[in-house]
Amino acid sequence: MYLLIIILPLLGSILSGFFGRKIGVSGSQIITTTLVILTTLLAIITYIEVGLNNIPVSIKLFRWVDSESLNIYWAFHFDALTVSMLLPVLIVSSLVHLYSVSYMSHDPHNQRFFSYLSLFTFMMVVLVTADNYLLMFVGWEGVGVCSYLLVNFWYTRIAANQSSISALLTNRVGDCFLTIGMFAMIWAFSNIDYSTVFSLAPYISENVVTLICICLLIGAMAKSSQLGLHVWLPMAMEGPTPVSALIHAATMVTAGVYLLMRSSPLIEYSSTALLLCLWIGALTTVFSSLIGLFQQDIKKVIAYSTMSQLGMMVIAVGLSSYNVALFHLVNHAFYKALLFLGAGSVIHAMADNQDFRKYGGLRAILPLTYSVMVIASLSLVAFPYMTGFYSKDLILELSFGQYYFSSTAVYFIATIGAVFTTLYSIKVLYLTFLANPLGPLNSYKNAHEGNIYLSLPLIILAVFSIFFGYITKDIYVGLGSNFFADNSIFIHPSHEIAIEAEFSVPTFYKLLPFICTILASLIAVVISEFLPGFLMYFKYSRLGYNIFNFFNQRFYIEMFYNKYVTGSVLKLGGQMTKGLDRGALELIGPYGLEKGLYVLGRFIAKLDGGVITSYALYILIGLTFYISIPFIFAVDQSLIIIILFALLSLTSTKHLKNPL
Numbered sequence: 001m002y003l004l005i006i007i008l009p010l011l012g013s014i015l016s017g018f019f020g021r022k023i024g025v026s027g028s029q030i031i032t033t034t035l036v037i038l039t040t041l042l043a044i045i046t047y048i049e050v051g052l053n054n055i056p057v058s059i060k061l062f063r064w065v066d067s068e069s070l071n072i073y074w075a076f077h078f079d080a081l082t083v084s085m086l087l088p089v090l091i092v093s094s095l096v097h098l099y100s101v102s103y104m105s106h107d108p109h110n111q112r113f114f115s116y117l118s119l120f121t122f123m124m125v126v127l128v129t130a131d132n133y134l135l136m137f138v139g140w141e142g143v144g145v146c147s148y149l150l151v152n153f154w155y156t157r158i159a160a161n162q163s164s165i166s167a168l169l170t171n172r173v174g175d176c177f178l179t180i181g182m183f184a185m186i187w188a189f190s191n192i193d194y195s196t197v198f199s200l201a202p203y204i205s206e207n208v209v210t211l212i213c214i215c216l217l218i219g220a221m222a223k224s225s226q227l228g229l230h231v232w233l234p235m236a237m238e239g240p241t242p243v244s245a246l247i248h249a250a251t252m253v254t255a256g257v258y259l260l261m262r263s264s265p266l267i268e269y270s271s272t273a274l275l276l277c278l279w280i281g282a283l284t285t286v287f288s289s290l291i292g293l294f295q296q297d298i299k300k301v302i303a304y305s306t307m308s309q310l311g312m313m314v315i316a317v318g319l320s321s322y323n324v325a326l327f328h329l330v331n332h333a334f335y336k337a338l339l340f341l342g343a344g345s346v347i348h349a350m351a352d353n354q355d356f357r358k359y360g361g362l363r364a365i366l367p368l369t370y371s372v373m374v375i376a377s378l379s380l381v382a383f384p385y386m387t388g389f390y391s392k393d394l395i396l397e398l399s400f401g402q403y404y405f406s407s408t409a410v411y412f413i414a415t416i417g418a419v420f421t422t423l424y425s426i427k428v429l430y431l432t433f434l435a436n437p438l439g440p441l442n443s444y445k446n447a448h449e450g451n452i453y454l455s456l457p458l459i460i461l462a463v464f465s466i467f468f469g470y471i472t473k474d475i476y477v478g479l480g481s482n483f484f485a486d487n488s489i490f491i492h493p494s495h496e497i498a499i500e501a502e503f504s505v506p507t508f509y510k511l512l513p514f515i516c517t518i519l520a521s522l523i524a525v526v527i528s529e530f531l532p533g534f535l536m537y538f539k540y541s542r543l544g545y546n547i548f549n550f551f552n553q554r555f556y557i558e559m560f561y562n563k564y565v566t567g568s569v570l571k572l573g574g575q576m577t578k579g580l581d582r583g584a585l586e587l588i589g590p591y592g593l594e595k596g597l598y599v600l601g602r603f604i605a606k607l608d609g610g611v612i613t614s615y616a617l618y619i620l621i622g623l624t625f626y627i628s629i630p631f632i633f634a635v636d637q638s639l640i641i642i643i644l645f646a647l648l649s650l651t652s653t654k655h656l657k658n659p660l
Helices: 002-018 020-052 080-103 110-129 133-151 158-189 194-203 206-223 232-238 241-249 254-262 271-292 298-318 322-349 367-380 387-401 405-434 441-446 452-476 498-503 507-530 532-540 542-552 554-588 590-606 612-632 638-657
Strands: 057-067 070-078
Touching: 002 020, 002 057, 002 070, 002 080, 002 110, 020 080, 020 110, 057 133, 070 080, 070 110, 070 133, 080 110, 080 241, 080 254, 080 322, 080 452, 110 133, 110 241, 110 254, 133 158, 133 206, 133 232, 133 241, 133 254, 158 194, 158 206, 158 232, 206 254, 206 271, 232 241, 232 298, 241 298, 241 322, 254 298, 254 322, 271 298, 271 405, 271 554, 298 322, 298 387, 298 405, 322 367, 322 387, 322 452, 367 387, 367 405, 367 452, 387 405, 387 452, 387 498, 387 507, 405 507, 507 532, 532 542, 542 554, 554 590
Parallel strands: none
Antiparallel strands: 057 070
16 A cells, blocks of 8 residues: 555556557546545555554665665655655645646647656655655655656746746755765765664764754755745746646645754754754745735745745744644645635636736636635635644744744744735735726636536635644644654754743734734725725835835845856856866866777787797786785785786896897
């Protein structure tokens, strides 16, 4: 059963990719979707068996690397953290497969699309079930390659080419540091198995652990789109909408947060790494929320919202509350997938237009989409008793409840981020469904709800977005929960803050995010409805124009990269290629080897003098050297004697060729 969870998505990908012409479009859709749904059902059984009953399962298939003390197996491990990750990954993946049957029905490359989707799912399953960092890195690179293929699915579009290359290269930076981190682990621990590394972590110098953790953190920053390495995420919207839902909801972007949670026994022993996680997460949250407020593309707004929520998860990691980070990750997967698929339904109805300034009045035309988008948005802004409320507000409480200066500052920064999240959620809902119609008449004439394949995933995800947080809150964040009794997540006793956050944080600070959310919503609606003139006057004023331009251009970070970083890196790469690759390495390697062999050949040819006694001497030298090989290791001086003997022999040969 456990191996089937890994193999079935790969089988679907192979059948759809290599035999797509034989099985046809419908066959490809049916096979891949059925296999992923079957995998999801098996994952639910695994969740009950492994997670709820605390029975971890390890599977060793075969030895992969065998080098002295470094033994790495192709092995898989199912514990509470793994099965918790499999649940959102496979549920969202199966619903995206189902949704794509209708959404991509008119695309001529259906088999290729479904093959990529299933391969993406397989790589993510490998990433979360791996038993060591190297196998996890296989899945890590696999989801990177699959994201490139899926974002660049419509490869004739230049924007898709640019976006996919941007995603690949930005992730390459993180992959480089993650590789350095793995080399540091091999140097410090002589292994990269989770069990070996985590059991030895308390006995290693904190500086070494900090170095490894910072490398892992930079890898996670690239994959989970944290501030600085975030530029690829909004650009990844160029792929089809189901791809956006898959990448941004439960799979690729959560891989970085998963890496940090999996490495909790390492990170717990590095106070520097915890502090970095805290501040990077806080800055990412407020930064992305501010930018999201000034975007006009519906998918890009939701992408920045993803970035904001990932920042919240990294804050939870920085607070050593890995269980809360996991809870928020799982919750976020459902309502974010619902937001993207709902946005896809709107785009599908409005003739593939993504600018929500050209929407409006869609509430009556798309009632189901409107309902699910409202549910997803309420969950996103942590409205009480929705799924997002149970994890997002808890992260804010925990940050205040740690009672350090940094965590208290992060509480207020993250609360500001939560307010801006509310504002852009209201903006999207208002301009898309409630405002006066602003789009072309032809779009409204043809607008309609999708068929059952488009609607069923929305309904299922809406149910999850309402009830999942309430049902599972005691499993993940309950004070008496023993869900992580298998030590899949390790929290150092001195870092435990759940009880303080629960009982010592004043009620005002618990309610402050909700109060700010409600006030911000009311102000936004009042200004939009009753004071639009004031809003337009401010926007067209010099100050308003500069503010709008600054945030709309994403703090000019991309401009800074293009102007100062990218050109310098390209020049450095060119010089390195010329001096190192085509210079020193080529001289040592192919070019130097060729020249060396040529000179050696010429020298050997010169030994052919036509004198039979010389040939006999060469044979004798070779035989003597061959017989003396066993003695070289026994006696230290013997090698020197043999070399002297060879030199004397060559000298005597010259005398034989030129007798006096």
